[in-house]
Amino acid sequence: MQLETVPSFMLLLLAFLVVAVAAWVLGRRSIPVRRVRLPRDYLTALNHLVNERFELATEVIERLAASRTEQADIQLALGSLFRRRGEVARASEIHERLRESSVTAIREQATFELGLDYLAAGLLDRAELYFERSTSTAAYRELALDRLAWVYEQQRDFASALRVWHEMPVAMREARAATAGHYLCELAQQSLLQGEVERTRTLLAEARTYDPDSARAFLLDARVAKRLGTIDASRVAWRRAFLANPSLREAFLDEALQDADAETRLAFLATLPELRHLDSAAGITANRFRCGGCGLESVAWQWRCPGCRCWDTLVRSGSSQLSPRLMR
Structure with a gap:
């Protein structure tokens, strides 16, 4: 069996089996004699896996996890494997059971894993619930905040996503500053659609504190200026947006030149070096x-x-x- 032809899920299970056997060997001296048969289950599963009998390998590991309830690491690994395989119901059943453990670390990991289970299933409300719970734990707080922000993005709840960003440690906030700028631009765009111009400007000003070169903030500045009738200010903002992100020209040049006469169009295009050869927005290809x-x-x-x-x-x-x- 060539390594490159093995599905990633099977490789993950193989790695799990190898680690489990190694852990057993290291701890063998502390295990009572009556439990010496432990590796036979692993080796049986490994034999099935090597011979590509994947379903049988999974069944053996599942029986092992069920019969040795004190070995939470086996059950957690099995739950993760089920989730990766798309069997979210089986994964969540394991993790729900582990949440009843008397060991705090196991309960905390099972809670976070449940959030991942429901996220994989597309049940965002339930994923949100478990990630929120995980933010109160030192071990999973950062991971939970990252996933929680992602859930809110999917729900287009950008106010909540921004709140989560503010709860992140400084290093995480700095790494995601541009993303926070997008959250504020999303909120500004909503305000502009509702005619709340002053609130829009306030949100855009805040967005620029996180991402000073935000092309999106410049674009929204241009729309605000146009709504206020300050056409020159609008074109200045458009130019700044295009210079910040050249790909925006292909997407928004028609809007930038809307209602401009031929002389104004040429003058505006002349300020953009890559577009000086164009005499209209129609010069942009598909x-x-x-x-x-x-x-x-x-x-x-x-x-x-x-x-x-x-x-x-x-x-x-x-x-x-x-x-x-x-x-x-």
Whole structure:
């Protein structure tokens, strides 16, 4: 059996079996004689795995976990394996049972794992509940905050996502500053749609404190300026947005030049070096964008890739420019 042909799930189970056998060997002297048969179960499962009888291998490990309830590490590993395999119900059943453990560390891990189970199943409300509980534990707080912010992003609850960002340790906040800027831009966009111009401007100002070069904030500045009738300020903001992210030109040039006469269009294009040869927005070819993170292609601009869910990763298709900010 060639290693490269083995599914990643099977490799993970193989690694688990090897580690389990090694752990048993190291602790053998402290195990009563009546329990010396422990490795036979592992070796049976390993034999099934090597011979690609994966279902039988899983059954053996599951029986081992069920018969040795004190070995929580086996059950936790089995639960993770079931989740990776898509059997979320079986995974959550194991983790629910482990939440009744008398050992604090086991209860805490089982709680976090349940959040991952429900996240994998798409049950965001339940995932949110368990991640919230995990934020109160030292061992899982950072992981839980990261996943909790992701859940709120999926629910488009950007106010809650921003609240979670503020609860993160300083290093995490600094690494996700641009993402916090996007949360504020999402809120600003909602306010602008509701006609709340002053609140929009306040939110954009805050967004720039986290991400001073935010092309999205400049773009929204341009829309605010246009709504207020300050066309020159609008074009200045558009130019700053295009210079901050060149791929925005392909997505928003028509909007930037809307209602401008021919002379104004030429003057505006002349301020953008890469577009000086164009005499109208029609000079832009068919738009197509590619995610620098996962490679997904889109005909529409999106601030967050719908595939890998990372922010600021779309570039013009064919461009060598890849965003350095591959944030969730």
